[in-house]
Amino acid sequence: MSFSGRKSLLLLLLTVVSLSILSVNAASRPGSQPANTEKVSMLDGKLSFTLPKGFSASALPAGSEADGTAGASGTLYSNATTRTVVIAAQNSIPNGTQVKDNDSAFLDAAVSGFLSQQAAALPDFSKQSEKSMTLKGLGVRQIDSTATQGGGQTLNSTLIAGSGTRMAVIQVISRAADKAGHAALMKHILGQ
Secondary structure (H helix, E strand, O other): OOHHHHHHHHHHHHHHHHHHHHHOHHHHOOOOOOOOOEEEEEOOOOEEEEEOOOOEEEEOOOOOOOOOOOOOEEEEEEEOOOOEEEEEEEEEOHHHOOEOOOOHHHHHHHHHHHHHHHHHHOOOOEEEEEEEEEEOOEEEEEEEEEEEEOOEEEEEEEEEEEEEOEEEEEEEEEEOOOHHHHHHHHHHHHOO
8 A cells, every 4th residue: 555545544544533532422412313223334335234223323524635534424323322432434545546355455554554543642542452354255454442532431443444446444432331332232233
């Protein structure tokens, strides 16, 4: 992956993480009525899941050319009862770069950039584990971590994938005290 590709990837990840830091508190504020279930489909349906009942969706602001995230789009899903946030964002890979559905070089660079960015943005960021998996032929990396966000300790699981000219980042943020709920939600999202 080229330097400009890594830079744009880092900018998308920075946008997602910045929004997640600001949005952890949103899960505890009353918002729109939660739908029965929320269906999420990314990378032309190659990465899709349905969130359990209790989540409400809010569109994230569109990316901008000024910060290098033009073309980025996403949705914030929050559950006021569990105070859990799921952020799903997509962007084009710059310069029309193409990646395979299970492109280890792309995923390695994405994870490396993500970890560097998280460590710089969150003083107490701590990577707990990293997993490689394939979901319906799509290579996905999962990074589990802890950090203080929104005024409290959180559990974070981030999924990164790419296909063709697009990449996707899903970040699940839960209260640190809700380990069982966080694990159950991740199993649900991953279809396990």
